[in-house]
Amino acid sequence: MANGWTVAETVTDEAFDIVAKDPLEGEWRTFQCKTIRRRADRGGDLVVYAKRGNGTIYDRADADYIIGVWAEDGEMPRVFYFENRMLGEYWCAEARASERWVELSITLNRAAHEGVA
Structure with a gap:
C-alpha cells in the first residue's frame, strides 16, 4: 500500500494470501507471502521456500507473484516480490x-495517496 497498490485480503479459502491492483497497469494480481531466510550453509544467501504445507509448489493459477519478507535481528523489514516461476525455492x-x-x-x-479520501 505504501507504493500505491490497492490491497485486499481474501475472506474465502484461496491459494494466494492477497490480491492487489498494480498502480501502473491497473491490473489485479495475486500474491503468496513467504518469509525470507538466510542460509549459512549457502554462504549466507537468501532463500524463499515457496511450497505449501504439504510440500507442493504454487503454480501460476495459485499465485502470480511471490512476496518475500526479510526481517533480521530487529532491523526494519525488507519486502521483495518476484514472478512465480513455479519453483519450490528462490535463491x-x-x-x-x-x-x-x-x-x-x-x-x-x-504522493501515491494524494487525493484519496
Whole structure:
C-alpha cells in the first residue's frame, strides 16, 4: 500500500494470501507471502521456500507473484516480490537482492495517496 497498490485480503479459502491492483497497469494480481531466510550453509544467501504445507509448489493459477519478507535481528523489514516461476525455492545473494527481485519500500509514499479520501 505504501507504493500505491490497492490491497485486499481474501475472506474465502484461496491459494494466494492477497490480491492487489498494480498502480501502473491497473491490473489485479495475486500474491503468496513467504518469509525470507538466510542460509549459512549457502554462504549466507537468501532463500524463499515457496511450497505449501504439504510440500507442493504454487503454480501460476495459485499465485502470480511471490512476496518475500526479510526481517533480521530487529532491523526494519525488507519486502521483495518476484514472478512465480513455479519453483519450490528462490535463491539470491543478499548483495544482489534488489537487482534480482523487486524491492518494495514499506515507507508510506504520500504522493501515491494524494487525493484519496
